[in-house]
Amino acid sequence: MIKISIDAMGGDHGPSVIIPALAKVAKRRPDVNFLIFGRTDAVRPELDKFPILAPISQFVHCDVSVRMDDKPSQALRQGRWKSSMWKAIEAVKSGEAEACVSAGNTGALMAMSKFCLRTMANIERPAIAAIWPTVRGESVVLDVGATIGADSHQLVDFSILGAAMARSVFGMERPTVGLLNVGVEEIKGQEEVKDAGRLLRDANLSSMQYQGFVEGDDIGKGTVDVVVTEGFAGNIALKTAEGTARQISGYLRSAMSRTLMAKIGYIFAKGAFDRLREKMDVRKANGGVFLGLNGVVVKSHGGTDDEGFAAAIELAYDMVRNRLLDRIEADLDLFHARHPCSAPRTAASEQADQ
Incomplete structure (x- = not known):
């Protein structure tokens, strides 16, 4: 099984787009599991709409979500340790997940990913x-x-x-x-x-x-x-x-x-x-891969719909399955x-x- 951590609070639409995308991927990729981070009041009602996700997903409540207009330094300072974005990235570092996908603030996601995962040897910039x-x-x-x-x-x-x-x-x-x-x-x-x-x-x-x-x-x-x-x-x-x-x-x-x-x-x-x-x-081409880090992180376009976010998840899935980091x-x-x-x-x- 390939486990992917999800920042459910990222993007312009949040869980209302992200959770249906997970259900689409679950139907197309039977060997995928999800570790979902977000606020209970926003994520749980959406999860309840898709019973297919119950046996293959784990939800973790987070008090903080990074806003799309937050400055990277501000998000890193205030959202570290507590935000859904940080927790999703940290799951990759700890080995709980093999890849992370977020539609959130690009600058904040890059700053947190670099701080948490670090760059590979001989790579100066991702x-x-x-x-x-x-x-x-x-x-x-x-x-x-x-x-x-x-x-x-x-x-x-x-x-x-x-x-x-x-x-x-x-x-x-x-x-x-x-x-x-x-x-x-x-x-x-x-x-x-x-x-x-x-x-x-x-x-x-x-x-x-x-x-x-x-x-x-x-x-x-x-x-x-x-x-x-x-x-x-x-x-x-x-x-x-x-x-x-x-x-x-x-x-x-x-x-x-x-x-x-x-x-x-x-x-x-x-x-x-x-x-x-x-x-x-x-x-169909949604999803930018952060290359050069000690972990797989994929950034989805913030304004995409569920099909676009599903494409970003499947890109992360392919990166893991085909051993990109190796x-x-x-x-x-x-x-x-x-x-x-x-x-x-x-x-x-x-x-x-x-």
């Missing part, structure tokens, strides 16, 4: 990785918001983390990796990106195939299996893609309802439009054994971890 729909299938994109700015060593670490995730999620033996840049030519881009490219090319790791620089339009094309960038550019790219998908959906709905002929045409083409809607459904540790050990000075731990980075 990254948030997202599954990105492409014309070829799906790709892993990271970092999409955890680390603003990254040096060459951190970009190399992100590449190793992303490749391990692609191997776990997609079942690939040697995923292709590209560094997001302003052009594919080796002379273009910031020095950090160019240095990272040289390090990856010289490393020639068996866990990945470094393919060079990729541009923004390569993300949607699926040119590589893993796209690596720092968090500022990655977050903008993610939000732009989500907004564009909603924009196109809005255009299509407006066009199909404008005239009688358009409505008739929609009836004949409904099957094609249904497939398009399925492909563009952002809920893969990452093996890949990091191999790279840093060959390059012992590639990611030195400075006094500043050690202090930041504290």
